Amino acid sequence: MxxxxxxxxxxxxxxxxxxxxxxxxxxxxxxxxxxxxxxxxxxxxxxxxxxxxxxxxxxxxxxxxxxxxxxxxxxxxxxxxxxxxxxxxxxxxxxxxxxxxxxxxxxxxxxxxxxxxxxxxxxxxxxxxxxxxxxxxxxxxxxxxxxxSEYVIDHLVPEETKVVDDIEFRLKRYVDGDYIIKDIRFGVGDKDYHFQERVRAFxxxxxxxxxxxxxxxxxxxxxxxxxxxxxxxxxxxxxxxxx
Structure with a gap:
């Protein structure tokens, strides 16, 4: 989704x-x-x-x-x-x-x-x-x-996995134009989810x-x-x- x-x-x-x-x-x-x-x-x-x-x-x-x-x-x-x-x-x-x-x-x-x-x-x-x-x-x-934003971009962790409440969240972070993006993927039961956070790098x-x-x-x-x-x-x- x-x-x-x-x-x-x-x-x-x-x-x-x-x-x-x-x-x-x-x-x-x-x-x-x-x-x-x-x-x-x-x-x-x-x-x-x-x-x-x-x-x-x-x-x-x-x-x-x-x-x-x-x-x-x-x-x-x-x-x-x-x-x-x-x-x-x-x-x-x-x-x-x-x-x-x-x-x-x-x-x-x-x-x-x-x-x-x-x-x-x-x-x-x-x-x-x-x-x-x-x-x-x-x-x-x-x-x-x-x-x-400058500090965040300099210290961006490109990939990370976090397990919270038995859910494995796979995170990817990158810069796209003026935005700092975080891709979030995880599965619950037989369903896969994909969300994205986009914040302007003001x-x-x-x-x-x-x-x-x-x-x-x-x-x-x-x-x-x-x-x-x-x-x-x-x-x-x-x-x-x-x-």
Missing amino acids: TNNTSTWFTSWFDTPYYHILYKDRDATEAHAFMDTLTDYLNIPENGTILDLACGKGRHARYLNKIGYDVTGVDLSENSIAFAKKFKNHRLHFDVHDMCLPYRKQFDAVFNLFTSFGYFEDDADNLKTIKAIKANLNERGFAVIDFMN TLQDFEQLFEQAGVYLLDVFGDYKLRKFSPKTSERLVMIFK
Whole structure:
């Protein structure tokens, strides 16, 4: 079964296998990053945060736990259905397309863990930045936590096999034009599956151009989850704060 790669994220993210493959992601690191980020931004007590492309809500749930009123939105109906099990009066989840502004404004908008650069149409990337701007109140800050494309390309592991829950995932990674591609193949029972992740290899310069077009101001750039200085060659992440 091969998905339609032009909207690969709508099918792959909605399968249980996506969550199986990535279930060992480091929660401790993610929580420490949220602590550091909210402290740095000085988000007011009981402040409101929009977690854009929230997946199953792991960041949103933690942000709520440390005192914020959080709304998590994602295109994946399955992910949101799962996340809604954890909702409370200050933790909300909704199916929503990140290209469009959400219906209210927030003290902060977070787009975390390389949840950007999926679109085939360049116009959608700019629409997303404009939507983020529209969702900020007058004192709000936005954060995009992206991969450092240069570092990722330099350290690409071309082939890898991961066995999770008795499923053998065969992964191939390569660069195709402006995209970093991950081919994912595995079998379950007598059925073979093939999915593909395609993420645009945006650089800081690419983002700067988008920010200028969207009329937002880049305030800070960091290279990791401890908010240390960004270096194109050695930083693993590209964390940008703008408003």
